[in-house]
Amino acid sequence: MGNMELLTGVLSRTGDVIEGVGGDQFGLPTPCDDYDVEALINHIVGWVHVFEAGCHNRTYEGDASAYRCGADPASEFREAAAGLVAGWEQYGFDREVSVTGGRLPAEQVFNMTVMEYLTHGWDLATATGQTVPYTEQEATxxxxxxxxxxxxxxxxxxxxxxxxxxxxxxxxxxxxxxAFMGRAPESALRSS
Structure with missing residues (x-):
């Protein structure tokens, strides 16, 4: 699976999970202990802006931890995610990228992005009773x-x-x- 196919699939499915959250679910806990559903959505959308800016060789001027979504978080996420994909397509991987002040190899930042959105998409789907949408190939x-x-x-x-x-x-x-990212999936409770 190529980089862009992986990223596009993970981001698209994460957008679907965000869209599937009901307004009455915002206060639910998530597997990510620091966040309820609303805070996790804000985190997911805030950080996609950081990754999008970094892959375009810009610095995100806001504070991702203080980001608050508007009325349509899924659209906000999808718009920034489309910019993120476009940045990787335009600028490629033979460079360094800054997302939190320091510069890292582009491939490392790309990997962090995939890890972030598959894991937090899983957190959000699990917290809100949605089917986890990621494919086995994407997860592998x-x-x-x-x-x-x-x-x-x-x-x-x-x-x-x-x-x-x-x-x-x-x-x-x-x-x-x-599980590698520190979550306890249901299968962790069953014996091998």
Whole structure:
């Protein structure tokens, strides 16, 4: 699966999950302990603007953590996601990209983007009772990229990522991906 096919698929499905959230679900908890549904949507949409600016060699001038969506978060997300895809297509991967002040290899930032949106899309779908939409191929590719990108020193207490959650031997690629990102998929509760 090529980079753009992977990114386009993950972003499109994440937009669908955002669109599927009901207004009465905003206060629900999510598997991402720091966020209820509304805060997670704001985080997802705020950070897509950061990634979109970075891949266009710009700096996002706002504060992603303070971002608040308007009346149509799915449209906001899809518009910025389209710009994100366009930036990668236009500028490619043979460069460094800045998303949080420091400059990183473009491939690393791309991998972070895929990890971010598949994982948080899963969080949001799970919290709101939606079918997790990501394909096994997307999740397999995202997991390979996550394993290459996320070093152990970023895991644990007071760190951005939790410990890898063990899953059953027969777990789906989606479950293995979110477990790698510190989530406890249903299959983690079943014996292998």
């Amino acid at each position: 590719e995202a997991l390979a990229r996550a394993e290459a990108t996320l070093p152990p020193q970023y895991r644990g207490e007071n760190m951005p990522f939790g410990a890898i959650v063990p899953v059953a031997e027969h777990a789906s690629a989606v479950d293995r991906m979110v």
